[in-house]
Structures are given as structure tokens and as C-alpha cells.
Amino acid sequence: MLAIAIIFLASLQSYALNIEIIPAEVIPGDVFLIKVQTDEPDPVMAEFLGNKINLYPLNNGYSIVLVPVDINTQPKKYAVIIKQGEKEQQVLIKVKPYKFKTTELTLPKDKVTLSPENGKRAVREAELLKGIWPQNTSKTWNGRFITPTGTEVSTVFGVIRIMNGKKTSAHRGIDFRGKTGAPVRAINSGIVVLADNLFFGGNTLVINHGMGLYSVYMHLSKFNVSKGDKVSKEQIVGLIGSSGRVTGPHLHMSVKLNGVSVNPASLFRLKF
Incomplete structure (x- = not known):
């Protein structure tokens, strides 16, 4: 036995x-x-x-x-x-339970309501981005992820915005402080799949890191890379700006994983 x-x-x-x-x-x-x-x-x-x-x-x-x-x-x-x-x-x-912060904004009507032409453009561009996220390719990232600017964060992930008294949406990225022309670095290695001017994001860069993971960099004043380019971790891929629908220069950076918006800070904290 x-x-x-x-x-x-x-x-x-x-x-x-x-x-x-x-x-x-x-x-x-x-x-x-x-x-x-x-x-x-x-x-x-x-x-x-x-x-x-x-x-x-x-x-x-x-x-x-x-x-x-x-x-x-x-x-x-x-x-x-x-x-x-x-x-x-x-x-x-x-x-774990977590209560995200709430912020109230008061903006001019033309910054909240889109014209029919801009509305159609925004929908087209949303569909363009939506078509990118399902593409699940081989892993290209290596080791820990870095922050793109090394500067302070002005708006964290998940903040709930009350705009002109009405709830709009949660902030699905991180805003980094920075002056126009300051460098923006790739958070890890990957391939550029989008470098274009969008209505909301202005000059917007998307890097495919593989395994369904994408990093997005918005409001750039300049692209330093083009669609199809391979980039390495810490490579300068663009410069901070105020392009798109914003009130001042900063970097809005977001991460998509299998089509889900996730907190970039949680990715930066991961140890491999």
C-alpha cells in the first residue's frame, strides 16, 4: 500500500x-x-x-x-x-475594490458637441483603431516596460470626468506633463502600425508589441518614425505637442491589451 x-x-x-x-x-x-x-x-x-x-x-x-x-x-x-x-x-x-477619482470640467459648447462633419470623421477613425486591436501577433517586447517621458503624471487612469455637469467617460490612459518638443520614447520594442493625424488624438502613434498588446501616443507635435518601422525600447518615436482636441501640450498615452483599455502604470510595475 x-x-x-x-x-x-x-x-x-x-x-x-x-x-x-x-x-x-x-x-x-x-x-x-x-x-x-x-x-x-x-x-x-x-x-x-x-x-x-x-x-x-x-x-x-x-x-x-x-x-x-x-x-x-x-x-x-x-x-x-x-x-x-x-x-x-x-x-x-x-x-480589489477601488474608487476612481472624479473631476469636473467646464468647456465651451464647441469643445463638447461635434459638427456633423467632425462627428463622421471621429466615427471613421474610431473604426480604424477598432480594426487594429484584434490583431494578435508574435511577441516583440522584451523585459520590463518603461514610462514614455519620465515626467510627472497630470491625469491618472480611470478618472471619471463630469463635463459641463454630465458624466462622459472614464479616462482610459495616462496624461504625462511635458513641453512642446520634449521626447517621447517607446515603452518597449515593437512595430509601428499607425502614425497619422486623428481628430481627437491629433498626431497619433500606435506600436504593436505583440501578444495583443498595443501602446498609443497622442497629441504629438512630430513623428520620428513611420508606419511599418521596427522600434526598440527607449527609442524616441515622437515629440510632445498639443495636436488634436486638447487645450495644451502633454502626452496622452494609453495601452490596449486584447482590445481592452488597461492602466499603463500597472504594466510599468510588472517585473518579469
Whole structure:
């Protein structure tokens, strides 16, 4: 019986996957990393909030993936299911409650209401961006992500805006302070998939980092790169400006992960 128990225990140990969830606790809008160590060649998959996600194999026996937590996710513990072949394990991640700040703005009517022509343009450009996010390509980023300017943040992610007495939307990015002409750097390596002038974002740059991850840089005064260019982490990709629908120079930077707007600050905090 003892021999059978030892064999059974060894079987369980060989069956178990080495799974890390980094960090183990998040707030709505954050990103977390799933890291799985395995000696077997079968692909590893994860499931979170009903979404199935492929992990990307590295050369060191690990598979990883970045996972978004939507800003509207309710606080509680959620199951993360990991599968490889016939193996299946479940781990938990805790989404903590968080109260985002509210700010009230009073703007001229022409800054709030769009003309029919501008409205049509804004819709076209929103559809253009919407078509980019589902493209899930191979990983091009490497190591930790950096901030694009190294300057102070003027508006954090998730701030709820009350504009002229009416709730509009949550701020889905970070605003960095900066003077016109100050350098803007790529937060990690990737490929430029958009460098164009948009109605709201002005001169807008989008970098595809692979694995469904995109960084967006808005209101630039100048592009230093073009669509199709490969960029490296910390490379100067543009200059701060005030193009688009803004009142002064700054960088609005946002991150999309699998089509979900996530807090760039949570990406900067991740350690790999």
C-alpha cells in the first residue's frame, strides 16, 4: 500500500503545473502576468472571465501571457484556469475594490458637441483603431516596460470626468506633463502600425508589441518614425505637442491589451 501511495503522489507531482500569477492582487483596469513552467511540448492555454487565451512559449521552459482586467470588473476572487493537454489546474486572482477619482470640467459648447462633419470623421477613425486591436501577433517586447517621458503624471487612469455637469467617460490612459518638443520614447520594442493625424488624438502613434498588446501616443507635435518601422525600447518615436482636441501640450498615452483599455502604470510595475 505504501508503494502504491508513493507512486500516486509522484504521479500527482508530475501532473502539477508550476503556475505563477503576477501580481496576485489587482484592481479594475490592471494587467497581470500568467507564467507557467512545463517540460512538455503541448501548448498551454488559460481561461479568465470566460475568455480563452493562448500562452506564448519562451526558450527556457516557461510560457507566459499578459491578461487584462476590464475597468468594470467587480471586486472579488476570480478563477484562472490553466490547461495543457489533459492537464487542468485552477488558481485564484483577487480583484480589489477601488474608487476612481472624479473631476469636473467646464468647456465651451464647441469643445463638447461635434459638427456633423467632425462627428463622421471621429466615427471613421474610431473604426480604424477598432480594426487594429484584434490583431494578435508574435511577441516583440522584451523585459520590463518603461514610462514614455519620465515626467510627472497630470491625469491618472480611470478618472471619471463630469463635463459641463454630465458624466462622459472614464479616462482610459495616462496624461504625462511635458513641453512642446520634449521626447517621447517607446515603452518597449515593437512595430509601428499607425502614425497619422486623428481628430481627437491629433498626431497619433500606435506600436504593436505583440501578444495583443498595443501602446498609443497622442497629441504629438512630430513623428520620428513611420508606419511599418521596427522600434526598440527607449527609442524616441515622437515629440510632445498639443495636436488634436486638447487645450495644451502633454502626452496622452494609453495601452490596449486584447482590445481592452488597461492602466499603463500597472504594466510599468510588472517585473518579469
